[in-house]
Amino acid sequence: MGAVAERLIVVGGDAAGMAAASQARRRRDRAELEIVAFERGHFTSYSACGIPYWISDVVPERDQLIARDPETFRNSFDIDVRLRHEVTGIDLDRREVIARDLDGDREVREPFDTLMYAAGAVPIKPDWARTPVNGVFGMQTLDDGAALRDWLDAEPAPREAVVVGGGYIGVELAEALVQRGLTVTLIEQADTPMSTVDADMGQLVADAMRDVGIRIRAGVRVTGLDERDGRVAAVLTAEGPIPADVVVLGLGVRPNVALAEAAGLPLGPSGAIRVDRRMRVPGVDGVWAAGDCVESLHRVSGLPVHVPLGTHANKQGRVAGINIGGGYAAFPGVIGTAVTKVCDLEVGRTGLRERDAAAAGFEFVSVVAESTNRAGYFPGARKMTVKLIAERPSGRLLGAQIVGWSEAAKRIDTLAVALWNGMTVDDMTGLDLGYAPPYAPVWDPVLIAARKAVEALAAATRD
Amino acid sequence: MGAVAERLIVVGGDAAGMAAASQARRRRDRAELEIVAFERGHFTSYSACGIPYWISDVVPERDQLIARDPETFRNSFDIDVRLRHEVTGIDLDRREVIARDLDGDREVREPFDTLMYAAGAVPIKPDWARTPVNGVFGMQTLDDGAALRDWLDAEPAPREAVVVGGGYIGVELAEALVQRGLTVTLIEQADTPMSTVDADMGQLVADAMRDVGIRIRAGVRVTGLDERDGRVAAVLTAEGPIPADVVVLGLGVRPNVALAEAAGLPLGPSGAIRVDRRMRVPGVDGVWAAGDCVESLHRVSGLPVHVPLGTHANKQGRVAGINIGGGYAAFPGVIGTAVTKVCDLEVGRTGLRERDAAAAGFEFVSVVAESTNRAGYFPGARKMTVKLIAERPSGRLLGAQIVGWSEAAKRIDTLAVALWNGMTVDDMTGLDLGYAPPYAPVWDPVLIAARKAVEALAAATRD
Structure with a gap:
């Protein structure tokens, strides 16, 4: 007779929860690990960020937003996905999850060895x-x-x-x-x-x-x-x-922590669940959390922050799942990168805004540089505005924002990687970025902004 | 009676030479520094990279390619620009430049205290x-x-x-x-x-x-x-x-070093002129060089390379000019970033290709990851192929290439900044990059490629 399989219960069947479940399954098969996922809604793993584009008919079909449906999880990943099941309690002493089957209107209790809490966020x-x-x-x-x-x-x-x-x-x-x-x-x-x-x-x-x-x-x-x-x-x-x-x-949303709080999981200063680098809930054996319900380290301010975003949820869920599966992975924190568009205008941001930098106690300069997305003479050249916030006197980049048309938003990634690596604006003036007339002026907008920040720092030092 | 002004002669009136002249002028006025620039052609400071788009009529007027015309340099910068003057000799002992006035068909000799050599490149x-x-x-x-x-x-x-x-x-x-x-x-x-x-x-x-x-x-x-x-x-x-x-x-082109060689300026192993970090020609007093005629440090291979590209010429010229003007600036080297387009296909590269990595003695893995520029369900989503080359066993990124449609090329900058900072592909899997359905799948193509490279490294280590 073989050993009895361990049991993982996932609370919340969206990005974080299902990423964790899938990664755990990749490393441990059914004989080793039984996985049950409770989801109160009708869907698993869909793109919440895509909903506005479905509303506008830019994306015509709802199902296009669904990354993986419950059948795929059931059949290909051997995960027992239970839709329309709302978890109503977590009993850490008895190591049981209590859930309500919303359609059958009955309560179920399921034991777990390992718990993955991924209940997401709720609207304010x-x-x-x-x-x-x-x-x-x-x-x-x-x-x-x-x-x-x-x-x-x-x-x-x-x-x-x-x-x-x-x-x-x-x-x-x-x-x-x-x-x-x-x-x-x-x-x-x-x-x-x-x-x-x-x-x-x-x-x-x-x-x-x-x-x-x-x-x-x-x-x-x-x-x-x-x-x-x-x-x-x-x-x-x-x-x-x-x-x-x-x-x-x-x-906006707030972390969905009611169940976690009732069960005694620790909340951080942001109001979201505290986790360590491996997405483990500290001090609570065998309990993990990820996604819109947890707080993350902001790598620039050093403070815990609540940043509910699909890209973090997926990464964090993956990290938790690798660890639950017996591997090693760590989530390195966030720097607040985000992009969006408003009709044709594109907006990107990373790091701290002025108010965040001030609140975190930084002294800083900020500059706004106007340039173009293409060589000025190239058809379709449009204004691109780049704002940089740099610590003074060190010159370390603290934050950046871009507003512009056509191929503006994703250029924030260039600044995000500079920020991630703690570059100074002076270092950044030398960066070897791609240049060709359809894609940039010979002085890239990022370089122009960095030069302007260097000048502002020098002026601030002279004052 | 005031002091006699020093004299700067610039050989070559394109990006590097005129950037140097302008920066020197910003710091030292005419009473301190007289500037003469010889250019054998009819133009100064134009976008050579834009010529193909003028040929195709995408850019209809030739003059759109001219960043600053000689009159601007003469009137606003007080630089004595002499077009159609081909420099035929540099006499370092007498500190004179000999030039031929191509229209007047006569020879002129001009003394200098400081020489800026920016003769560019010549076609192979x-x-x-x-x-x-x-x-x-x-x-x-x-x-x-x-x-x-x-x-x-x-x-x-x-x-x-x-x-x-x-x-x-x-x-x-x-x-x-x-x-x-x-x-x-x-x-x-x-x-x-x-x-x-x-x-x-x-x-x-x-x-x-x-x-x-x-x-x-x-x-x-x-x-x-x-x-x-x-x-x-x-x-x-x-x-x-x-x-x-x-x-x-x-x-292709080779560095235009005939005059430099005849004058005894040192050439490096790439065949281009050797310069130090400040763009000074080492061992030759008061002589500077920049642009397509010099070699640069490749920050990944550690080798001197000849990379004739307007973006480097502008940066190097600026660095030389700041230093000639009495300031301090340094050129940090290159990593080989370049972008281009072929009709609608966009191509970006940075760092070492496989052959460069092998030639530089690296052991490496390379992976090719296919993804999309937008969320897969978003209209206009097109294939984006990202190739990463990573040192083994360290995982340090050595090079990256992107081929794709619509907003693909400039994403190489994200990888260029990662490379610039010596990131490993493992570090890169955690990068906080911008995500929204019109701009990226929830797993950015860069992150997907980094994950694939981590797996390839693990597999290579197991072998």
Whole structure:
């Protein structure tokens, strides 16, 4: 008689959880490791970041967003995926997970040796959004996306949309709704939308949004919703009502830690679950966590941060799975790289914004350099704005932002790798970057910005 | 009476020479430093890399390629630019430059305190190309470009073009001539064109060239030219003649060091002029050199290399000028980054190719990873092929190549910065790169390639 297999239970069947499950399976087969994954929704491993593009019909089919469906996990990976099962409790003493089968409406208890907590994040909801109103949508899961699409397709077809919140999701949804022909107002509490970049760069994004017809109401606080005939009719603000027959909430997310907290898993200062480099929950034997529910080390500030993003979830899940499978892998932390687009305008950021650098106690200079994505004389050359933030007096790069058209956003990666390696802006002026007229001026925008930062540092030192 | 100004003579009025002159002027005014620049051609500071796009009419006007004209240098920088003056001798003992005024046909001698040698490069010409033939063009200067354009516009309009040499210039010219409606054959002595990348990646380029109708004759040696009625009629090869009424030579360049050698300036093992980090010619007082005539340290191989490229010429000229002006600057070396496009196909490379790595004595693994430039489900997603070469067993990145469509080429910069900083492929798997569906799959192509390289290293270690 062979040994009894160990048992891994995965809480949350999206990027982090299923990446962990797959990697663990690659290293340990069914005879060694039984894997059960609970997912409260209808889907596994889909691209949440792709939802705005499905809403806009740029991506026409929902299933295009699904990276791997439950059948693939079941059949090819021998993972017992249980959809529509909401985990309601984790009993660390008895080493059991309690889950509710939402369709069968019954409770199941499953024992585990190893637990992978990947419950993701939940949308932030202010008081006024707590009571469900027809026509008001969060936008986090594929189920949320499906609900919004159904509402947009139903009669009477909504015509006036209000998006509350100008972060990535808000901005991308505003674009999607404009593309579907709706009148769109974006409400942002801060002075500019896209507060993931500094206000001067956010202003460029706001201008581009206005150019495609999005109305921006910045510095406006939402106070409530107005309902008529069982449907949303307006968003109420401190400055008066804004009519709406569809409302999308993009107010950000917080780590989904209720179960973890109840079970006694340690939370960090960011409010997300603490993990070590291997994605182990410290002090709790056999429990791992990854994805939008954990906090990560910010390599520039040295502080723990909560950065819910699919790219980290996938990496962290993979790391956890390799370790659960008996290998060795470590997650090295984040530097806050992100890219997005608003219609044709592209936005990239990495590292610290000015406010982050100040909060972390850095002294710094910041410069904004305008250049072009191609040689100035080359057809299609468009303005590219690069902002650099550098520690003074050391010159170490702390953060960078790019706003521009056509092939601008992904150039943030060049700066991200420089930042990752602790380069100074002076070092960066010598970087050997690719040059050809269709792709860059002979002085690359990154080099121009680095030179400008060196000059600003010298001027700041003279002062 | 004030002190007599020092005198800087610049040999060669293109990127390196004029960057040096401008930077020196920024730091020292006319009362301190008199600057004379000799240029044998008709232009200063133009984009040689842009010539193929002027040939194709993508850039319609010649003057769009001129970054700064002689009047600007004269009036705004107080630099005595003398066009059509070919320097014929440098007398280091008497500290004089001898030049020939090509239009006036007279010799001038000018004394200098400081000499900036920036004579650039000259096209490589095999024996069969030494005698001028009507309809056969080198392609290095703006004057060369003008001559080719005149030939293409004249009657009888040429219809069959042969490009000899499949490097950057050859490939870009082949594309330009196809775009002008000519039938184009590219002859390349090696097995694939674009030997600036490894043959497996060059094959992808060759396929794309064939797709736009360029005939490729690889592994073919040219033996001569056939002339009829005072015009070129065919290119003769070891495999028979190829009819041609216009021939473009793209056989590369060598450093233009004849004058330097005659004056006793030291040449390095690459055949180009030796310089130190500040672009000073070692052992020769007050003489500086920069641009296509000097050799540079390759930061990966540690060897001196000759890499004639505008981006280095500009950086080196700037460094020399800052130093001549009394400041401090150093050129940190090159890593061989380059990008180009062949119709819509984009090609990027950095670091060592397999053959370079082997020649430099490295043991290495190389991997080729196929991915996409956008999320696989996003409209416009196209294949992107990333090749990585990593030292074994250390895992240090030695070189990288990218071939793909739409936003592929400049992603080489991400790898260039990783290489610049001596990252291992294992480190690279954790890089925080920008992710959004329009710009990358959730696993960026760079990360996928790095993971594959880690696996290859592990497999190589097990063997």
